[in-house]
Amino acid sequence: MAKKLLSCLFLFFLLYSFSQKPSEESFKNIIFDIKFTTAGDQEIKKIDSIISICHQSGYKNCEAFGYLKIANIYNKNNDIKKAFYYTDLAEKKNLITSETDFEAVFYFYTIRSLLYQKLGERVKAIKMLDEVAGRVKDNSYFEYLLEWQYAGIYNEMGDRKKALKAYKNAYLKAKEYRKKQDPDIRNNLNKLSNSYKPIAYLGGMYQQAGKMDSAKIYIEEALRETKNIDEKGIQYTTSFYAGEYYLQVGDYKKAQHHLLICKNIVVYHYKSQNNHEAVIENLINLYGKMGQKDSANYYSKELLALKSSNEAQNKEQKDILDKRQATEDNIKKKERKTLMYICAGLLTGMICVVLYFFYFKKGKTENTIPSEIISGQDNDLFEQVTMLAKENNPEFLTRFNDYCPGFSEKLLEIENFKSSEIRFCAYLYLNFSTKDIAEYTFTSVRTVQTKKYRLRKKLNIPNEADIYLWFRDLMK
Template structure:
């Protein structure tokens, strides 16, 4: 009942937004307020609806924030391919410009950095952070986030000295941010909660260095400072390092308590690769120390399953990136070849003109204007995006289809007051998908699709002897 009520209130907000012109800041706040820790498909659909409104209103910053939040949700839920897809959309739609909000630019580069770090592309990941650092000035919140991400990469590279220094900087900058927080506490609640993360990470660095006394100080501070914070990300990281500390200190009961909290969060909320592997690895070590061989073996099998899934997923994304790099290199090579041919052609033309004037300077010259031929073709890249979104039954499909085929929805609405779902079905027909394809992509039966076609014919008054696909093609002529 609560979910139904929440959905109704959200739909009411969207309806109200169409009638009352809200500011871009209003929409950004709505996106920020979508609960991140428990976010899934339902929340993604809500954000996508707001993106559509922002796109129509020309609110580019809000649109950018929406795509990046969806990317971060997919990253949290361990779907790196879709996370990359939504950061790519920001680039393909040219949303990052000199006028883009600094915070949006910052999140674009830091989220991209996290994704590359997951793929083991640490050099590229560091370049993303360097790009972000070059754009910020005297902002403790951004500075602590950057130092925190730098520290994670340095730690993976086994440069413990740099990692410890970066975590210390992140810890101090996070404290500075909390002391200078904006009076509008509602606006900054998520940021304030996140700013406690460096405490646990700093404890972890001292733990790795074998400095148990220093680790104890920061673990106790982390547990004390975050005990009333409900944000799952903070609970996860604090409990993870508390579990590591108590395991090394020999207090296995406390270690088990904290690690099982982490395990629960990594299964139901933070499903990312690093989170799941980290806690399962520690549980294996803990049960081995406790002499519980069956539990250790169980988690060893689970770790293998998680690693195999992550490796397969990462391979798919790496292959995509490799193909893109190869394509970029091929394009550059083709551009260089084209440039060489153009230069050679210009050189020949200059020589010919010089000879012409030298031998025929007394003759009247003719003005020759050359008009380059412009070939207007379809946006193949956009078409491929639309087809992919259709096959995935992605909420973004109709928005991108309207970009690809402007005026389609408006023409249908002139004929009949169609629902959004009906326009979406018409778009599938316009793209010439068969009944079987539509049933497969929309997770419905062939019979259901046939019934929808029949009702659509009635609504649009399409003659029985006319092909419905042909009717939609002629609609746009």
């Protein structure tokens, strides 16, 4: 009952906010304020509602943030397929462009990187981060997030030297970010609390390197700094590395305390594959050392079931990505093949022209050219014009006017057309279909249909008349 009431109040707030036409920034703040670690289906529905309003208001950046937040929630809940779907959706809707707010672009690439990392595609994961690495200078928030993510990939690849360096950089940049905060940080609470994560990660890195004194310093700093932060993600990270540290130094009571906190969080809130498996592996190790075989066996069975489920899901997603890659490769092969055919055709045409000049035209004294030669030239010119049209070449209209003299002048007598409109009319005169024009001009079928409709209005072409025949009749 309480959840339904809260949902109703939230929808009422959105409707009221929409009626007041708030800024895009205010909607972004609402999305940021939704707690990531505890988010689930209810929060996804709320974000969906905000996306709908942002779409209607033309707030593209806010719409992109919404899809990426949903993708990250599904990633956190170990649903990689849906996470990929929402990052793909943001891309397909043309929300990630050079004009998009950089923060949205940054999240797009870093979320994609995390997803590839989970699938073991570490080269692709690093490539995603490299795409935005050069654009985050002088912004400590983006810099620490980027370094932190690089460190995780390097660590998985076994390059501990690079991982340690990246974690150190992330730690320093996160500290720098916290110092720069203004007194009023309401809109940055999630970002601020998140910036404490590198402390524990750095402690964990020193622990892996066997430098337990350094590990102790950072683990204790993490426990101290995050003690009063009510955010499950921070609690998980700090407790996980604290649990590992105490397990290694033989303080099993403290290790059990922190690892059970992590277990509770991954079961109810933080279902990420890597996190879940890591906690269970540590619990198996802990109970093995404590001599509690039943508990160790219980978690061993749970780990096997979890790995089996994750492998099946990851295989399915990898198959989807492999199919998509294969499709893209086939398209590129076809394009290369088509280009080869075009080049071969051009070469043949050039040879024919050379032969014509040397063997047919040589020795002719009369200026009159036989009709069959003119016909051949017209065919050659037609092929050139058609090829330029298909390539959307800027020279198309110039060559078309050579092929069809007077076409542009006749249109300008009827209406003061722009060059782009005459170009579109030329495509219709050449009898290209709506689908062909859309493909050659890199626009949608709907856009071409709209242009046709507007053209009919300007030229007073009746709806029942064939627009292609109309243009043919124009030149008679």
